[in-house]
Amino acid sequence: xxxxxxxxxxxxVPEGAIVSLNCTYSNSAFQYFMWYxxxxxxxxxxxxxxxxxxxxEDGRFTAQVDKSSKYISLFIRDSQPxxxxxxxxxxxxxxxxxxxxxxxxGQGTELSVKP
Amino acid sequence: EAQVTQNPRYLxxxxxxxxxxxxxxxxxxxxxxxxRQDPGLGLRQIYYSMNVxxxxxxxxxxxxxxxRKEKRNFPLILESPSPNQTSLxxxxxxxxxxxDYEQYFGxxxxxxxx
Numbered sequence: 001x002x003x004x005x006x007x008x009x010x011x012x013v014p015e016g017a018i019v020s021l022n023c024t025y026s027n028s029a030f031q032y033f034m035w036y037x038x039x040x041x042x043x044x045x046x047x048x049x050x051x052x053x054x055x056x057e058d059g060r061f062t063a064q065v066d067k068s069s070k071y072i073s074l075f076i077r078d079s080q081p082x083x084x085x086x087x088x089x090x091x092x093x094x095x096x097x098x099x100x101x102x103x104x105x106g107q108g109t110e111l112s113v114k115p
Numbered sequence: 116e117a118q119v120t121q122n123p124r125y126l127x128x129x130x131x132x133x134x135x136x137x138x139x140x141x142x143x144x145x146x147x148x149x150x151r152q153d154p155g156l157g158l159r160q161i162y163y164s165m166n167v168x169x170x171x172x173x174x175x176x177x178x179x180x181x182x183r184k185e186k187r188n189f190p191l192i193l194e195s196p197s198p199n200q201t202s203l204x205x206x207x208x209x210x211x212x213x214x215d216y217e218q219y220f221g222x223x224x225x226x227x228x229x
Contacts, residue, residue: 004157032216043119043205043220044158051216088157092215101146101165101214102173105157 003027006089006106015115019076023089023106026070030091030104033065035074038086038108047074047087079113086110117142119221121206127227128196136191136224138206146214147189148173149181151202152223158205163214164189196228 006023013019021035032051036044050056053067062075072091076083089106119140128134140147148163150173160173164183178200180192189208193200203225207218 006157008155034216036220041223043207043222045220046217049216090158101148101163101209101218102160103158103215103218105159107155107157 001026003104004089004091004106007109008107010110010112012112012114013079015079015081015113017079017113019074019079019083019111019113021074021076021087021089021109021111023072023091024070025072025091025104027091027093027104028067028070029093032092033063033072034090034092034103035061035063036088036090036105038088040085044088081113081115084112117219119206119208119219121204121221121224123224124222125225127229129229130197131195134193134196134226136193136204136206136226138189138191138221139187140189140206140208140219141187142208142210142219143186144208144219145186145211146209146218147183148207148209148214148218149179149189149191150205150207150220151175152205153202161191161204165214193226196226198228200226201228202226 034049035047038044060077064073086108088108090103149161150158162181164170206221
């Protein structure tokens with residue numbers, strides 16, 4: 001069983017839709033939860049991160065972490081064609097676990113927003 | 116412009132021919148790391164470096180070497196490449212103490228070993 005599971009999609013939605021992306025994980029030691037966006041032929045770029053449980057909002061993007069269920073989500077409101085990319089969830093144990101900045105990534109979900 | 120650069124971006128080589136992929140960052144970051152990205156497996160860490168002359172293995176270090184002689188550079192060395200090292204490689208860097216949640220990635224190097 002992989003430590004982090006993410007539905008690879010692809011996911012296709014019309015412009016303006018609300019998008020929900022999800023990951024589940026098995027390692028209860030994870031403390032930091034991140035979402036990266038990767039455009040075609042580019043490196044991943046950090047969208048947002050959350051420490052421990054709770055919600056975080058940044059413009060049209062909202063990240064949620066439920067540690068009791070080992071489940072994280074990214075919501076995109078009013079989706080735009082420019083949001084079309086692969087979205088990667090990533091997790092880490094944090095400095096107290098001395099894992100050397102090792103991020104554990106999900107497989108990525110490919111999102112296409114149609115005009 | 117603050118960035119992580121990698122060279123070459125694309126490389127086709129043959130089994131056993133030593134190669135080096137360079138990585139450089141201009142953000143004065145202490146932490147640097149190498150990942151490989153494979154379909155169905157996501158990104159996996161190969162090696163990382165907490166600072167100059169300090170390196171350590173990640174999850175998939177076999178067949179790779181690294182060195183960190185300068186803060187800005189972190190080359191990845193494949194001494195005897197094999198076809199199972201065909202992959203997309205990313206270098207990443209991070210400021211001190213933030214490597215667990217804030218890593219900046221380079222554009223990637225697509226390597227094919229025949």
